[in-house]
Amino acid sequence: MNWRLSICVISFIILFLIGIIFFFVGIYFCLFSICYFIEWEILILNSSSIVMTFLFDWMSLTFMGFVLFISSMVIFYSNDYMEGDPYLVRFILLVILFVLSMMLLIISPNMISILLGWDGLGLISYLLVIYYQNFKSYSAGMLTVLSNRLGDVAFLISIAWMLNFGSWNYIFYIDLFDYLLEAKVITFLMIFAAMTKSAQIPFSSWLPAAMAAPTPVSALVHSSTLVTAGVYLMIRFNSLIINTGYCNYLLFIGGMTMFMSGLGANFEFDLKKIIALSTLSQLGLMMSILSMGFYNLAFFHLLTHALFKALLFMCAGVMIHNLNDCQDIRFMGGLIYYLPLTTSCFCVSNLALCGMPFLAGFYSKDLILEMSLFGSLNMISFVFYFFSTGLTACYTARLICYTVIGDNNLSVSSGMMDEGWNMLKGMMGMVFMAIMGGSLLSWIIFPYPSMICLPFELKGLALFVSISGALFGYMFSFFSYNYSLITMYFMLSTFFLGSMWFMPYISTRGVIPSFLGVGTLLVSSFDQGWCEMFGGQGMFNMFRSNSIFIQFLQVNLIKVYLMCFVSFIFIMLLLF
Known part of the structure; x- marks a missing residue:
């Protein structure tokens, strides 16, 4: 066996087995309501101890099981997808480091250890986004890392603010500072950090840009790791969000993100960016349901979404791989005749995304929509929820029509077949969970029917909206030529809706250059200007001149003494 292949297989087996163990232990913890804190005393010095704390409850163990299961399938899938890459081992090691950073974030109730995992995700995601080393990858990586650094700054400020309590173990203080000023400040900073990591408005532009990474990375990053870190943090801080009054703010932001990404996906032609915008829509759905206090529902949808979204990216990767790295859906069509197994998995994952009954997405998405109707939802949020659900079905039907059942627009030299057995085996493992995962999780998380x-x-509204959206998507794709001509009459509005409300242009040409310009001005005027001359550089020059003068006195001591004595005698003679 090739040693590169053996590394992939060994990594797959280890991650898969550990993930299965964590999942079943998490089920056991959930059924018997068990929670363990494990403290590791790293250092003790003069009665001051440095302790690393780990939290193992049903939520962290189940989430770790899902992340390890998906990452094992992605590594197995990468063995064929990255076959021609001479640095496959480096790629596998980066993916494993990425998973370990996510593990540290999941099991940490301590702000410092969360920051280690948080920054580990940001750094390794940057390395994976720029993996192909071209101008587009570098630009996307810089946008990704700078957007996430804003949230890291908020995280650091919250760590400094938590010094008021004498400890960074936030999990012990959640029930104590419900209505204090510290709670409001820390909660606002955590929401800000989660918004940047989960790409909520106005930080949404980096998520589609991060599609410059290899497709296996996209399957892992945009399903269960990087973008879900902010949602998972908000689940842990859920009681503070409810008690400090940021619910309406988070509800509005999540609804706007759903609406914006759903509209943008209907105007997009890049296959991976359409799937990325659907991820953004689901993240907005999780954030908005979190603001209503249903953290179990948000976590339920987080897990089910990870299953079918990873499968969706895997299928898209096989299509791109067979089409000689072409990602434009206008050059696809009729793939069901060439890639029957891949397109079947693709359709299953798309139907799960739309909430097709009895697939994984149905159990969480339908429950979220019904609970939102059951609660006190205002008219704006109601429109955001259900119109965005219709948009999800619309761009899904459009995507299926363009790629699977549409007219054949393939290149003449495209030879395609379901031949990558490792890719197909990885997809088969995900298909089973995309079909059965929703019902399995619903029985575990909600054992008692409500x-x-x-x-x-209202009961049939979600189904009606999904069917209507799918019909509109089919019509738009069927009349694509006439539809494109109609949109030319509304070019500015079409450009506005299709470019994520100008957020990529504002981020890349407005906000980031202005901040970098301000930074350049501060460096030239402060760090290299008067602050330097009156600060470190000025002190250095003063000490250097004084030391030169003292050294001169030490070396020429007799000469200086005689000169001073002669000068003194001469002055005295002049005076007297």
């Missing part, structure tokens, strides 16, 4: 009593119109 009745949601709604009128018939």
Whole structure:
């Protein structure tokens, strides 16, 4: 066996087995309501101890099991997808480091250890985004890392603020500072950090740009690791969000993100960016349901979304791989005749994304929509929720029509077949979970059935909106030529909706250059200007001149003494 292949297989086996163990232990902890704190005393000095604390409850163990399961399938899938890459081992090691950073973030109730995992995710995601080393990758990586650094700054400020309590173990203080000023400040900073990491408005532009990374990385990053870190942090801080009054703010931001990404995906032609915008829409859905206090529902949808979104990216990777790295859906079509197994998995994951009954996405998405109707939801949020659900079905139907069942627009030299067995085996493992994962998780997380009593119109509203959106998506793709001509009459509005409300242009040409310009001005005027001359550089020059003068006195001591004595005698003679 090739040693590169053996590294992939060994990594897959280890991660898969550990993930299965964590998942079943998490089920056991959930059924018997068990929670363990494990403290590791790293250093003790003069009664001051440095302790690393780990939190093992059903939520952290189940989430770790899912992350390890998906990462094992992605590594197995990468063995064929990255076959021609001479640095496959480096790629696998980067993915494993990425998973370990996510593990540290999941099990940490301590702000410092969370920051280690948080920054580890940011650094390794930058290295993975610039993996192909071209201008587009470098630009996307810089946008990704600078957007995430804003949240890191908020995280550091919250760590400094928590010194008021004498400890960084936030999990012990959540029930104590509900209505204090410190709680409001820390909660606002945590929401800000989660918004940057989960790409909520106005920090959404980096998520589609990060599609410059290899597709296996996208399958891992945009399903269960990087973008879900902010949502997971908000789940842990859920009680503070409710008690400090930031619910309406978070509800509005999540709804706007859902609406914006759903509209943008209907105007996009890049296959991976469409899937990235659908991820952004689901993240907005999780954030908005979190603001209502249903953290179990948000976590449920987080897990089910990770399953079918990883499968969706894997199928997209096989399509791109067979089409000679072409990602434009206008050059696809009729793939069901060439890639029947891949397109079947693709359709299953897309139907799960739309909330097709009895697939994984249905159990979480339908429950979220019904609970939002059951609660006190205002009209704006109601429109955001259900119109965005219709948009999800719309761009999904459009994507299927363009790629799977549409007219054949392939290149003449494209030879395609389902031949990558490692890729297909990785996808088969994900298909099973995308079909069965929702029902399995619903039985575990919600063991007791609850009745949601709604009128018939509201009960069937989610299904009606999804079917209507799918019909509109089919019509738009069927009349694509005429539809493109109609949009030319509304070029500015089409450009506005299709470019994420100008956020990429504002981020890359407005906000980031202005901040970098301000930084350049500060460096030239302060660090290299008067602050330097009156600060470190000035002190250095003063000490250097004084030391030169003292050294001169030490070396020429007799000469200086005689000169001073002669000068003194001469002055005395002149005076007397």
